[in-house]
Amino acid sequence: xxxxxxxxxxxxxxxxxxxxxxxxxxxxxxxxxxxxxxxxxxxxxxxxxxxxxxxxxxxxxxxxxxxxxxxxxxxxxxxxxxxxxxxxxxxxxxxxxxxxxxxxxxxxxxxxxxxxxxxxxxxxxxxxxxxxxxxxxxxxxxxxxxxxxxxxxxxxxxxxxxxxxxxxxxxxxxxxxxxxxxxxxxxxxxxxxxxxxxxxxxxxxxxxxxxxxxxxxxxxxxxxxxxx
Amino acid sequence: xxxxxxxxxxxxxxxxxxxxxxxxxxxxxxxxxxxxxxxxxxxxxxxxxxxxxxxxxxxxxxxxxxxxxxxxxxxxxxxxxxxxxxxxxxxxxxxxxxxxxxxxxxxxxxxxxxxxxxxxxxxxxxxxxxxxxxxxxxxxxxxxxxxxxxxxxxxxxxxxxxxxxxxxxxxxxxxxxxxxxxxxxxxxxxxxxxxxxxxxxxxxxxxxxxxxxxxxxxxxxxxxxxxxxxxxxxxxxxxxxxxxxxxxxxxxxxxxxxxxxxxxxxxxxxxxxxxxxxxxxxxxxxxxxxxxxxxxxxxxxxxxxxxxxxxxxxxxxxxxxxxxxxxxxxxxxxxxxxxxxxxxxxxxxxxxxxxxxxxxxxxxxxxxxxxxxxxxxxxxxxxxxxxxxxxxxxxxxxxxxxxxxxxxxxxxxxxxxxxxxxxxxxxxxxxxxxxxxxxxxxxxxxxxxxxxxxxxxxxxxxxxxxxxxxxxxxxxxxxxxxxxxxxxxxxxxxxxxxxxxxxxxxxxxxxxxxxxxxxxxxxxxxxxxxxxxxxxxxxxxxxxxxxxxxxxxxxxxxxxxxxxxxxxxxxxxxxxxxxxxxxxxxxxxxxxxxxxxxxxxxxxxxxxxxxxxxxxxxxxxxxxxxxxxxxxxxxxxxxxxxxxxxxxxxxxxxxxxxxxxxxxxxxxxxxxxxxxxxxxxxxxxxxxxxxxxxxxxxxxxxxxxxxxxxxxxxxxxxxxxxxxxxxxxxxxxxxxxxxxxxxxxxxxxx
Numbered sequence: 001x002x003x004x005x006x007x008x009x010x011x012x013x014x015x016x017x018x019x020x021x022x023x024x025x026x027x028x029x030x031x032x033x034x035x036x037x038x039x040x041x042x043x044x045x046x047x048x049x050x051x052x053x054x055x056x057x058x059x060x061x062x063x064x065x066x067x068x069x070x071x072x073x074x075x076x077x078x079x080x081x082x083x084x085x086x087x088x089x090x091x092x093x094x095x096x097x098x099x100x101x102x103x104x105x106x107x108x109x110x111x112x113x114x115x116x117x118x119x120x121x122x123x124x125x126x127x128x129x130x131x132x133x134x135x136x137x138x139x140x141x142x143x144x145x146x147x148x149x150x151x152x153x154x155x156x157x158x159x160x161x162x163x164x165x166x167x168x169x170x171x172x173x174x175x176x177x178x179x180x181x182x183x184x185x186x187x188x189x190x191x192x193x194x195x196x197x198x199x200x201x202x203x204x205x206x207x208x209x210x211x212x213x214x215x216x217x218x219x220x221x222x223x224x225x226x227x228x
Numbered sequence: 229x230x231x232x233x234x235x236x237x238x239x240x241x242x243x244x245x246x247x248x249x250x251x252x253x254x255x256x257x258x259x260x261x262x263x264x265x266x267x268x269x270x271x272x273x274x275x276x277x278x279x280x281x282x283x284x285x286x287x288x289x290x291x292x293x294x295x296x297x298x299x300x301x302x303x304x305x306x307x308x309x310x311x312x313x314x315x316x317x318x319x320x321x322x323x324x325x326x327x328x329x330x331x332x333x334x335x336x337x338x339x340x341x342x343x344x345x346x347x348x349x350x351x352x353x354x355x356x357x358x359x360x361x362x363x364x365x366x367x368x369x370x371x372x373x374x375x376x377x378x379x380x381x382x383x384x385x386x387x388x389x390x391x392x393x394x395x396x397x398x399x400x401x402x403x404x405x406x407x408x409x410x411x412x413x414x415x416x417x418x419x420x421x422x423x424x425x426x427x428x429x430x431x432x433x434x435x436x437x438x439x440x441x442x443x444x445x446x447x448x449x450x451x452x453x454x455x456x457x458x459x460x461x462x463x464x465x466x467x468x469x470x471x472x473x474x475x476x477x478x479x480x481x482x483x484x485x486x487x488x489x490x491x492x493x494x495x496x497x498x499x500x501x502x503x504x505x506x507x508x509x510x511x512x513x514x515x516x517x518x519x520x521x522x523x524x525x526x527x528x529x530x531x532x533x534x535x536x537x538x539x540x541x542x543x544x545x546x547x548x549x550x551x552x553x554x555x556x557x558x559x560x561x562x563x564x565x566x567x568x569x570x571x572x573x574x575x576x577x578x579x580x581x582x583x584x585x586x587x588x589x590x591x592x593x594x595x596x597x598x599x600x601x602x603x604x605x606x607x608x609x610x611x612x613x614x615x616x617x618x619x620x621x622x623x624x625x626x627x628x629x630x631x632x633x634x635x636x637x638x639x640x641x642x643x644x645x646x647x648x649x650x651x652x653x654x655x656x657x658x659x660x661x662x663x664x665x666x667x668x669x670x671x672x673x674x675x676x677x678x679x680x681x682x683x684x685x686x687x688x689x690x691x692x693x694x695x696x697x698x699x700x701x702x703x704x705x706x707x708x709x710x711x712x713x714x715x716x717x718x719x720x721x722x723x724x725x726x727x728x729x730x731x732x733x734x735x736x737x738x739x740x741x742x743x744x745x746x747x748x749x750x751x752x753x754x755x756x757x758x759x760x761x762x763x764x765x766x767x768x769x770x771x772x773x774x775x776x777x778x779x780x781x782x783x784x785x786x787x788x789x790x791x792x793x794x795x796x797x798x799x800x801x802x803x804x805x806x807x808x809x810x811x812x813x814x815x816x817x818x819x820x821x822x823x824x825x826x827x828x829x830x831x832x833x834x835x836x837x838x839x840x841x842x843x844x845x846x847x848x849x850x851x852x853x854x855x856x857x858x859x860x861x862x863x864x865x866x867x868x869x870x871x872x873x874x875x876x877x878x879x880x881x882x883x884x885x886x887x888x889x890x891x892x893x894x895x896x897x898x899x900x901x902x903x904x905x906x907x908x909x910x911x912x913x914x915x916x917x918x919x920x921x922x923x924x925x926x927x928x929x930x931x932x933x934x935x936x937x938x939x940x941x942x943x944x945x946x947x948x949x950x951x952x953x954x955x956x957x958x959x960x961x962x963x964x965x966x967x968x969x970x971x972x973x974x975x976x977x978x
Contacts, residue, residue, distance in 0.1 A: 073424070201798035
């Protein structure tokens with residue numbers, strides 16, 4: 001009991017001092033026939049002092065703090081959702097509460113399978129919030145041998161960002177989004193000027209800071225031309 | 229001596245000058261609150277030119293220029309006299325609040341130039357006074373040298389709401405009962421089913437009035453025990469949910485069908501379905517939405533609908549105008565066209581009444597404003613309470629609130645807060661004779677807000693007892709001022725607090741009068757004093773405490789990130805970063821040494837606490853670095869701190885405290901003090917913790933950091949004073965504290 005009281009008092013003191021930020025990593029390995037595997041990783045380990053403190057509290061800044069169970073349920077929900085999509089197999093999820101790293105991975109038969117994962121969710125969101133996000137995120141054209149990451153910026157992102165309290169906005173200041181696409185064929189060129197091609201010409205890396213993405217200054221949209 | 233003379237003559241000159249044309253004579257003696265912005269005092273500190281030349285001023289003017297389509301390019305453009313006093317005052321009268329803004333005009337033409345065409349058309353001129361009315365509750369009136377804006381606010385309209393609320397409350401209360409029953413059933417296991425919906429909100433989109441639409445919400449019981457739905461209700465009779473009556477096993481899916489009948493509904497509709505379940509929260513909510521069009525109406529796109537709405541609003545406004553100046557008949561015809569609801573005779577009569585009431589409200593608004601402009605009555609300067617409280621300081625802004633009780637009585641509808649004959653609290657005894665004065669003052673080397681709260685003698689006697697604590701002088705031995713980032717002290721008397729509390733409760737419940745509640749309250753409070761032995765409690769916590777922030781310790785924390793080889797294969801790598809963890813010492817007086825050791829021993833038995841060399845150690849778990857809080861009982865003082873070294877030194881009488889008389893006085897003479905050593909903190913916080921764009925400005929930042937103090941004094945007579953003071957760093961080129969703030973804002977406006 002004593003420990004709990006002192007713990008709260010201490011956490012309360014430290015809380016505002018700890019800094020926070022996060023990374024999102026999207027990796028796709030694409031085979032020549034259009035099948036492949038995908039891993040999405042949420043890495044919050046740079047914020048672990050803050051998160052460890054937050055997790056001791058029930059609510060913070062008026063938000064309820066999710067428990068480990070809540071997070072597990074959310075991950076399980078994501079997994080359940082993936083299971084309903086045709087052509088998606090080998091679904092795996094990891095959760096490391098010591099470092100606050102969560103990931104979910106799967107194999108897909110076709111790039112369109114991957115697309116179906118988000119299609120419903122985005123459609124619902126567009127309808128609810130009257131946004132116009134594209135419902136197709138990935139496409140692979142075998143004929144032209146190009147892989148596309150599609151993304152259309154919607155002003156709604158900026159709007160909801162500015163709706164956040166100043167304190168909550170800080171989280172995005174040092175956050176980043178990284179995508180890595182690996183191919184069997186050689187990469188001829190990429191459309192996104194911020195993307196880099198690996199020396200072996202078989203991978204493309206694109207790292208964008210969250211603020212540029214939120215404000216619409218940079219995009220994650222990219223077309224990768226592969227050699228036929 | 230010369231300086232004193234100079235100041236005296238300056239004060240004399242300004243008072244002579246201000247009484248000659250000051251707008252204060254227009255504020256009635258019975259105003260409930262007055263705020264004064266002393267133009268001259270402000271422009272003396274920072275001239276209009278200086279402000280316009282500052283970066284902040286430039287940004288401000290640029291915005292203004294854009295907003296006014298280039299009509300205004302400098303502060304003069306507003307036509308206001310910035311060297312005179314600006315006033316706000318509040319009048320209260322039978323549930324109506326009148327907010328008055330009195331502004332000195334220098335150039336009437338410049339002000340008129342700012343009005344919109346629409347406003348210009350509404351101007352009525354009567355002798356040397358002109359005005360226009362917005363809606364029915366705001367009037368703008370002016371003559372050659374002053375401008376008055378009055379906004380009225382009806383407070384008694386809450387009567388209508390309070391009724392609705394109470395019915396809703398009853399509804400919730402019944403739901404609450406169902407909840408409890410469900411909880412009782414599963415209380416022993418404390419495991420709950422979880423209702424996971426695929427969606428909790430559904431939008432039917434555009435439908436036509438009379439349509440009956442339905443949607444089924446699918447869900448899975450993702451919990452480990454069966455889910456039982458006791459009842460599901462729609463927020464209106466038009467929304468009917470049907471739900472499975474059988475328990476839903478863990479992992480099983482089911483659905484809730486919601487039917488929405490749009491008969492009689494129009495426009496945007498949003499309904500809630502409340503499901504009472506045995507889940508942890510007891511209640512789950514679903515939402516449906518629809519946009520209902522009238523039959524025969526073409527379904528139009530959202531954007532078109534919006535523009536129609538805008539048109540409607542504008543039409544309504546013109547209706548108001550015609551009410552004022554053209555007569556009623558025509559208005560009614562117009563509104564009939566635009567609102568089908570007014571078709572029935574009844575509604576038409578009501579509408580007529582409404583218009584009549586509006587007309588009267590506007591007449592009253594104009595009459596009141598004219599009376600204020602004329603100012604032919606005893607002004608606030610005849611109110612001795614006001615004159616005495618405000619004084620003749622060099623403050624830049626002063627705020628004064630008269631008797632709280634009168635304001636409460638005037639503005640609160642009788643049945644709000646139980647102020648009617650069956651009143652729960654006797655507001656008069658608590659707030660009677662209470663007033664407040666607040667001054668904002670920019671001095672050369674500091675800026676301060678001083679607040680003086682005056683209460684009635686009864687309240688003052690209770691407060692005095694509570695704040696009559698004496699700080700333990702031993703605290704000063706355990707604290708070194710040079711190593712302090714800040715501190716927070718409380719100097720209360722637990723005994724006085726516990727003594728006053730029952731009396732205070734009795735006072736509050738005095739108003740209950742007739743009923744049994746009075747006896748109950750009295751019994752309750754008496755019981756409190758019997759059960760709680762004030763002296764005994766006061767021995768455990770005497771009421772004086774001091775929290776000292778001594779340092780910000782840098783702790784290394786590892787984190788995981790990714791590196792990519794030349795083929796962009798990602799690889800997890802571990803890096804380190806620094807977090808600042810506060811070091812502190814918290815102390816409070818206690819004479820209950822035995823009880824303290826007993827409590828700590830329970831901790832040891834529970835495994836939370838370890839005991840070594842006379843010091844208890846409590847580890848703070850779950851953090852990515854190790855830290856602990858150490859506790860020591862020494863000479864009637866309990867000390868808790870992060871530094872074991874400091875505590876060991878204190879225990880062995882090796883620690884040397886160092887506190888200047890300035891801080892000793894601050895801590896012991898006030899009921900509570902908060903002190904922040906701005907410069908010191910800035911040095912201690914690791915620079916990497918600042919956002920990268922501020923790191924470059926660290927040097928500039930230190931030009932602005934200095935001490936800040938917030939103190940609440942002890943009760944003297946019937947008043948309680950508090951002060952927030954920010955000291956301005958010397959020799960950094962800030963002419964005075966107002967300029968300091970402008971400079972500070974400027975340095976961040978790059």
